[in-house]
Amino acid sequence: MKTSLSILFFILVFAACNNSSTKQAVIDSEKKDSVEKQSFFPVTNYIKGQLYEIKNKSINPLKYTTVNNHTDSAWLKIEALETAVKEFLYPEIDSVNLISLFTETKFADQTLDAYTFTYDATVLLPDTMTLKHWDVYIDPATNNVKRIYLVKTIEKNKTLQLTWQSNEWCKITTIITDKNGVSSVVKEEKITWDF
Numbered sequence: 001m002k003t004s005l006s007i008l009f010f011i012l013v014f015a016a017c018n019n020s021s022t023k024q025a026v027i028d029s030e031k032k033d034s035v036e037k038q039s040f041f042p043v044t045n046y047i048k049g050q051l052y053e054i055k056n057k058s059i060n061p062l063k064y065t066t067v068n069n070h071t072d073s074a075w076l077k078i079e080a081l082e083t084a085v086k087e088f089l090y091p092e093i094d095s096v097n098l099i100s101l102f103t104e105t106k107f108a109d110q111t112l113d114a115y116t117f118t119y120d121a122t123v124l125l126p127d128t129m130t131l132k133h134w135d136v137y138i139d140p141a142t143n144n145v146k147r148i149y150l151v152k153t154i155e156k157n158k159t160l161q162l163t164w165q166s167n168e169w170c171k172i173t174t175i176i177t178d179k180n181g182v183s184s185v186v187k188e189e190k191i192t193w194d195f
Contacts, residue, residue, distance in 0.1 A: 038104055041117055041136045043093035043148055047164060051082055054193050061193040067186065076191060084191060085170060088150055088162045091131055093119075101125060114138055114146050130154050159183075168194040 054061065055078050063076040063084070076084065091097060102119045109116040114137040121132065130152045137147040148164040161173040169192035177183045 038095065038099055040093060040095045040098060040102070040104060040119065041145075042095075043134060043136065043150070044089055045092075045094070046145060046148065047085065047089065050164070050166065051085070053167075054078070054081060057193075059193050059195075061191045062195075064188075064190045064192070066188040066190075081191070084189070085162065085172070087152065087154070087160060087172075091129070093131070093134065098131075101129065108140070109137075112137060112146075113140065115140055168192065 058078065060078060061076045061081060062073055064071055064073045082089070098119075101121060101123055103122045105118045105120070107116055107118075108114075117136040117138070119134045119136075125132070132151045132153055134148065134150040136145060137149075138144070139146045145166045147166065148162070150162040150164075152160045152162075154160055157177045159175040159177070161175065162170060163173075164170045169190060171188060171190040173185055174187040175183050176186050
């Protein structure tokens with residue numbers, strides 16, 4: 001009887017040990033699958049699509065440039081529009097090339113009345129990667145993109161931010177950080193095509 005109980009005890013301990021390692025393997029597999037199954041919103045293609053629509057409407061956008069609280073405006077040739085936002089067309093944001101560097105977080109933002117998709121780095125980014133963060137805001141009523149926000153650090157102390165308001169305007173903000181860590185906006189360029 002004692003031998004039978006000892007054998008049963010060892011079988012239960014062995015099964016429990018195997019079960020915990022099996023559970024850990026399942027957890028690890030689920031984590032790997034969730035990383036592999038991430039699907040980033042194709043921001044670059046979306047912006048290129050918006051540029052294409054503006055060109056097809058033959059609307060010359062109006063560009064407002066603000067420096068030191070002084071604003072100038074000028075009509076922007078349609079051909080110059082892509083050049084004006086070219087800094088934000090690379091690296092291409094899609095599910096293929098950035099999946100190993102960034103992760104997506106989704107939540108319903110009631111303050112903005114939007115579904116928010118936030119993308120942040122999951123690893124230390126290489127020095128050549130200027131893209132640092134981006135957000136996509138989706139209208140919950142229409143499931144259309146309301147706004148896109150991107151942040152790039154193009155020099156150690158220079159940051160560019162793009163706010164793209166779908167079908168209306170975009171704004172590029174240039175921020176400089178001084179040696180004391182104080183940041184200030186040095187230029188804003190707003191391009192509007194919805195009059």
